[in-house]
Amino acid sequence: MSAHGVLLGNGSRVGARDDRGGARDDRGGVRDDRGGARDDRGGARDDRGGQTLSAPKALIEVRDLTVRYGDTVIVDGVDFTVADGDWFMIAGPNGAGKSTIIGAISGGVTYTGNIACCGHDAKAYKPQAYARLIGVLEQRYSVGYSFTVEEVVRLGRYAYSRGVFAGGSDADDAAVDQAIERTGLEPFRHHSVLTLSGGELQRTFLAQLFAQEPRILILDEPTNHLDLVYQKQVFALIGEWLKEPGRAVVSVVHDLSLAKAYGSRAMLLHGGKSVGAGPANEILCAKYLDTVYDMDVYAWMRTMLEQWK
DSSP: OBSSOEEETTSOEESOOBOOOOOOOOTTSOOOTTSSOOOTTTOOOOOSSSOOOSSOOEEEEEEEEEEEETTEEEEEEEEEEEETTOEEEEEOSTTSSHHHHHHHHHTOSOOEEEEEETTEEGGGSOHHHHHTTEEEEOSOOOOOSOOBHHHHHHGGGGGGOOOTTOOOOHHHHHHHHHHHHHTTOGGGTTSBGGGOOHHHHHHHHHHHHHHHOOSEEEEESTTTTSOHHHHHHHHHHHHHHHTSTTOEEEEEESOHHHHHHHOSEEEEEETTEEEEEEEHHHHSSHHHHHHHHTSOHHHHHHHHHHTTO
């Protein structure tokens, strides 16, 4: 992994050095046999011995991720790292492989390569344990049942269920109440989800994720169908959630303005390959954007901005 560097699609790095520090992850009693988590921000070693870390702990590490459907390669040898506190934006044109990467991380897509979550191979987790680490917010939800908002939010606690016939705990109730309050859904708590607007429904499923209490949120273009006010609400809620330590967000986005506004790190995809991954302000620049989109992106953005002056 590189330290303070930009990972280019051809595997080279700019201004980076390699320092694999042999970190050990004891949080879940699981050891990463590869020698521990590698971080591409500082090359620090976490030996759990009281040392001050020079870089955030990696929550997700993706190495040589490849996805094939038959003979067609959808994602081709992609590498990236997501650390504590990151809002990692995955951008690129249609068909670049963005949502496929999200599917691989969340366990819904078969892949080769390696995905490590919190220092351990993602494939080794049992589903219930993995759900305590990863939560996914889809583009949109179609509901055909008249559950109340509270009932839908409470479904987020399945990862902590003690059995089919076990009742909820005080911790479950507290997590649900906090999620509903955090997302401003208290007035809708007992309303059927069939009566909600698109923005209210998306906030309900975001509250379900908050109640799930994962360490990592995976967002697949969660606001692309929402009005501007609801886009702002959802991204603001996620930003507040991210402020607590030990958390990270991975977002697929089409809107480059949102990527620049909220992303701390970014990766650009083109034809299933990573063109670059690193700090958002270094990746979402003309050098990479013009190549990926085959146009002068900055000129287009400035033209659109002029309409509001």
